[in-house]
Amino acid sequence: MNRLELAQVGHGYLGRKVLEGIDLCISGAEVVALVGPSGSGKSTLIHVASGLLEPSHGVVRRHYDRHAMVFQEPRLLPWATARDNIGYPLRVRGVGRTARRARVADAARQAAFDPADLGKYPAELSGGMRQRVAIARALAVNPDFIYFDEPFTALDVALKQRMQDVVIEAAAAARFAALFVTHDLNEATRMAHRIVVLDAHGRGIAGARTVPGRPGARDERSVFEWVQHFVHDDPLFGHVHDVDERAWT
């Protein structure tokens, strides 16, 4: 069973503590949304969890075979076609060219990326298509855990919803667990089984709420009502929309 465990994890930059005492556990095919105000250390947390940063305290236990990551920017190789970009993690793993081609076509289909555009370079693709390539790249390795670091922040509302649906469908089909960082409560409520709120100053997890129903099965109206409920009635979400930007106070 795939499982990610963070126990008393902390991290700091140049002696300044950004995160402290984080306990989190994600397993099975659960999608967990991590929300928190801007500057609360969400990005640092996902970087520590995925192994891009070493935690300065605590332990991260990763009990899964392969993980993948989708970043805020698509982070595509500008000199490679969409096909080669999607196949890049497979190339890193030493998968042969023919096997790669089949996997790439499959992943592109899962991310609803038009196969006719596979030969194009990132510069020839629109912002939404580039992010689709990034999602297809993550799906190409058949991961059992995916990290999403605010992947749709730069997209407009309509495109954002389509991309969310792409991820929800892929998660239902491939049954991977995911940690999804976002500052958009509507996005968190649509996509996740569970919403985890980070403390405004990165001191531990402030709390968690399980969203009723299954992602993809919730209608827009109930998502809207839940978001309203969270924002107006639930003290846990009181600080989520605060802007701090980690000011030196």
Place this chain on the structure above:
Amino acid sequence: MAFILDRLGRAGRFVWSAWSGVAALCLLAAIWQVGHEAYGDFILPAPLATLQAAWHVLGEEATWDLILLTAGRALQGFAAAGLAGGLLGLSAGYSPATLRLTRPLVTVILGVPPIAWIVLAMIWFGSSDGTVAVTILLAATPVVFVGVAEGVMSRDRGLDAMAKAFGAGPWKRLTTLSLRHVATHLFPALVLALGIAFKVAVMAELLANLGGIGGELARSRANLDVAQALAWILIAVAALIAVEYGVVHPVRAEFERWRAAAQPWGVRR
């Protein structure tokens, strides 16, 4: 099939773009002709007369041996400089301490004129191929070094993190990301280094009396034969252009296909 057609199309555009180059050369020839008419045959022979002289020189069998000798020396030094500059640049790009140590050295080496290196190399190695190779190595390595080091330093850290997230180790990241990025900085440096290699090779041959194109130039000077000297200059430049457009540019075009894709319609170099 589409692959071959794409290549053919790009090669066709490349050849077609030569017209603008020919136009520029014709302009140069026109100015040259004006100079000839103002100063006369002895100071500056006419471009057509020079072309005829060059044609005549090229007709002799020994000429090709001389060209091959000079080109061989230049390419030898160029390859050594490319290798040394590339490896040093890579290590300096990855290690800021090395870069800080080598930057002043590069400035010193670049500051010494190539002619001084020739004198030193002649004393150390005598009149041999070693003199030419060492002089080219010293004159061209810093150019490649700076290009590669800048390339490594300006790499996209976001892509590095992406590759790391997908499990790429340092070696994989170097071969699949950094080297590819460095290539875009490397090619302009290589073009410059190639020009330096040819110029220094001819200069070293002239001064060290080593034969080749430089040796022929020395003989023309001794005979005060301006037409002959200009003919040899023409041949040296033509050899450089042949290598640059025959080897360096096609390789570069292959590496930078994605840039052409990013250009808007109708804008072609």
